[in-house]
Amino acid sequence: MAGTWVMAAGSLAAGLCGGILSGLFGIGGGIILxxxxxxxxxxxxxxxxxxxxxxxxxxxxxxxxxxxxxQGIRIHWPLVVFLTAxxxxxxxxxxxxxxxxxxxxxRTVFGVFLAILALRTWFQKPAAAGRETRVxxxxxxxxxxxxIGLAAGxxxxxxGIGGGIxxxxxxxxxxxxxxxxxQAACLAFMLAPIGLPGVLVYARHQGGLPWLIMxxxxxxxxxxxxxxxxxxxxxxxxxxxxxxxxxxxxxxxLMLF
Numbered sequence: 001m002a003g004t005w006v007m008a009a010g011s012l013a014a015g016l017c018g019g020i021l022s023g024l025f026g027i028g029g030g031i032i033l034x035x036x037x038x039x040x041x042x043x044x045x046x047x048x049x050x051x052x053x054x055x056x057x058x059x060x061x062x063x064x065x066x067x068x069x070x071q072g073i074r075i076h077w078p079l080v081v082f083l084t085a086x087x088x089x090x091x092x093x094x095x096x097x098x099x100x101x102x103x104x105x106x107r108t109v110f111g112v113f114l115a116i117l118a119l120r121t122w123f124q125k126p127a128a129a130g131r132e133t134r135v136x137x138x139x140x141x142x143x144x145x146x147x148i149g150l151a152a153g154x155x156x157x158x159x160g161i162g163g164g165i166x167x168x169x170x171x172x173x174x175x176x177x178x179x180x181x182x183q184a185a186c187l188a189f190m191l192a193p194i195g196l197p198g199v200l201v202y203a204r205h206q207g208g209l210p211w212l213i214m215x216x217x218x219x220x221x222x223x224x225x226x227x228x229x230x231x232x233x234x235x236x237x238x239x240x241x242x243x244x245x246x247x248x249x250x251x252x253x254l255m256l257f
Contacts, residue, residue: 010040011216019224026183027164050202064229082145090153095201111255118248
């Protein structure tokens, strides 16, 4: 019974931390959920990735999305559709590839990828005045949305991340969105069960997934996401972006060393 309580408490704590970071940065939470599930509950890299993707099947970020809208932050729904359409085949392919890669190399790939993104995000130039008022058309969003969605889906299935860590910086760079707009779009995109193909692959190769841990992560995530969104809307874009870069760098170090 003690083991059950430890699993419940550990999964809730991991989900709460992942939810706060999700609402704050617009990411799926995998960058903190995966290492926490390994450290607190002893899950392997592949098990933690499967649990993370499964927990994200529920619309846990809905309170955060509603809060962004309430604060007047625009959500680009055509872009959300394009991201989703391309993400699904990518996550299926990535999950199949991950099942053939040992834990060690997978952690190294994850860490190097995060380090590169952290450097690029930290040194990004400040937005020009008036940039946040520009609204890209659906045609302008089509190709970037599909390309970013496919790349994010593949990396999500391969590394067990939610995709936001790829989507957000590339939305800012390719479509000139504000940091808050990119995060809102990503949170809206994650409302759909986009990780389902990856979850099915992980469950098949591991003989199932731990339902108690997944439930605890989901509940904790739901509570944390709303609180994180409230913090995000109180920060300006440069501070939010630099905090995002610091977070990625810290997790990269954890994965690599």
